[in-house]
Amino acid sequence: MPKEHAMPKTGFFAWSVMLGLVVASLALHFIPPQSTTMPTYRGLKQSVGPFSYADAVDLASPAVVNIYTSTKVKAQVHPLMNDPFFRRFFDRAPMPRSRMQSSLGSGVIVSSQGLVLTNNHVIDGADEILVALKDGRTGNAKIIGRDKDTDLALLKIPYDDVPVMPFVQNDDLRVGDVVLAIGNPFGVGQTVTMGIVSGTGRNQLGIATYEDFIQTDAAVNRGNSGGALVNAGGELVGINTAIYSESGTNLGIGFAIPLKHALDVVDDLLKYGQVIRGWLGLETQELTDQLKTTFGLPDNLVGQVVVRAAPGGPAAMAGLQAGDIVTHYNGQPADKGTQTMRQIADLRPGQKVTMGVIRNGQSFKVTAIVGRRLTK
Numbered sequence: 001m002p003k004e005h006a007m008p009k010t011g012f013f014a015w016s017v018m019l020g021l022v023v024a025s026l027a028l029h030f031i032p033p034q035s036t037t038m039p040t041y042r043g044l045k046q047s048v049g050p051f052s053y054a055d056a057v058d059l060a061s062p063a064v065v066n067i068y069t070s071t072k073v074k075a076q077v078h079p080l081m082n083d084p085f086f087r088r089f090f091d092r093a094p095m096p097r098s099r100m101q102s103s104l105g106s107g108v109i110v111s112s113q114g115l116v117l118t119n120n121h122v123i124d125g126a127d128e129i130l131v132a133l134k135d136g137r138t139g140n141a142k143i144i145g146r147d148k149d150t151d152l153a154l155l156k157i158p159y160d161d162v163p164v165m166p167f168v169q170n171d172d173l174r175v176g177d178v179v180l181a182i183g184n185p186f187g188v189g190q191t192v193t194m195g196i197v198s199g200t201g202r203n204q205l206g207i208a209t210y211e212d213f214i215q216t217d218a219a220v221n222r223g224n225s226g227g228a229l230v231n232a233g234g235e236l237v238g239i240n241t242a243i244y245s246e247s248g249t250n251l252g253i254g255f256a257i258p259l260k261h262a263l264d265v266v267d268d269l270l271k272y273g274q275v276i277r278g279w280l281g282l283e284t285q286e287l288t289d290q291l292k293t294t295f296g297l298p299d300n301l302v303g304q305v306v307v308r309a310a311p312g313g314p315a316a317m318a319g320l321q322a323g324d325i326v327t328h329y330n331g332q333p334a335d336k337g338t339q340t341m342r343q344i345a346d347l348r349p350g351q352k353v354t355m356g357v358i359r360n361g362q363s364f365k366v367t368a369i370v371g372r373r374l375t376k
Contacts, residue, residue, distance in 0.1 A: 053180060057192050059234030062134050063109040063165035064227055066184040067118055069126035070102050106183035106227030107131065107155065108165050108236065110266060116155040117262060118226030119241055120146050123153050131157045134190060145269030149209035151241055152262060154269045165228060168235040171260050173197050173214060181218040181240055183227025193219035202255060203338040207242050210342055213255040214238045220254030229256040278347030279373035281313020282306060286336060287325060303327040304334045318368035328356035345373065
């Protein structure tokens with residue numbers, strides 16, 4: 001039988017390569033290319049966040065400081081020490097009459113002149129305030145001014161070549177925005193935690209007189225007070241102030257003072273040494289559904305019922321009296337009591353304020369000259 005002719009090895013290899021190229025060409029021609037963009041679901045705009053917030057931390061953290069305070073506390077003396085018979089046993093080893101009590105917190109450098117913003121409760125009653133910068137420098141701070149009504153304090157450290165915290169350019173925070181809390185929890189050293197904005201405009205918490213807090217689930221613990229709440233770009237959006245907790249540790253509910261309100265306090269403390277707030281001499285309560293029914297008012301009406309107008313106060317001088325319903329201040333609805341307090345407090349003494357009023361079913365307007373609220 002004749003021998004079968006074997007295909008040369010080189011020819012078989014060339015044929016295989018050619019066949020592969022043809023198959024690949026057909027695949028590229030008929031199979032659509034894969035999209036390199038992420039899909040969009042239900043009309044939502046695709047937003048891919050960074051894999052790291054290290055750049056934001058690098059920008060903001062040098063301007064966050066640790067604050068250590070010392071307070072001299074008078075030692076309690078046992079009643080037996082007042083008895084001459086027992087006191088003679090201790091004459092050779094006298095008991096100390098006082099001791100130093102320490103606490104800690106955080107602060108934010110807001111000016112290249114060494115101005116540090118923190119919470120008032122961090123430095124309240126302190127005999128000595130020591131500020132430690134991230135770069136290792138330390139210095140004693142003096143108090144420029146304090147505002148108990150917002151729980152803020154402004155300090156001055158003996159350095160003028162310090163890093164300054166960048167401020168947010170757009171303060172329109174939204175629920176769901178990523179935020180970072182930077183501070184000194186439990187004295188372990190500067191620590192960064194991440195979360196989101198859980199809510200805005202929180203009030204009636206009993207933390208301060210004027211409340212308009214940012215709520216966040218970024219872990220905030222003891223020692224974080226006075227520290228920075230920054231956005232994903234490393235810009236300051238608030239001053240961490242309090243946590244909601246029965247145990248004293250973080251439960252995912254922290255509160256921060258919005259930057260805008262904090263800077264308003266700083267401006268007044270620098271100019272006047274205290275915060276100047278407007279006053280009308282009004283005590284009000286929210287217009288509830290039951291009160292609307294009693295007064296025969298529309299269900300959708302918002303306002304505040306005047307409980308008392310202080311004699312000789314701006315509101316009383318303008319003609320307001322108990323039982324009146326205030327619906328507007330300078331065109332802004334008189335909604336919740338805490339919001340109304342801030343509306344009035346933000347006015348300057350001597351300014352005019354026009355109020356929409358309902359009395360006995362009749363609507364009218366009155367104008368009052370804002371007075372000054374005295375600081376306690």
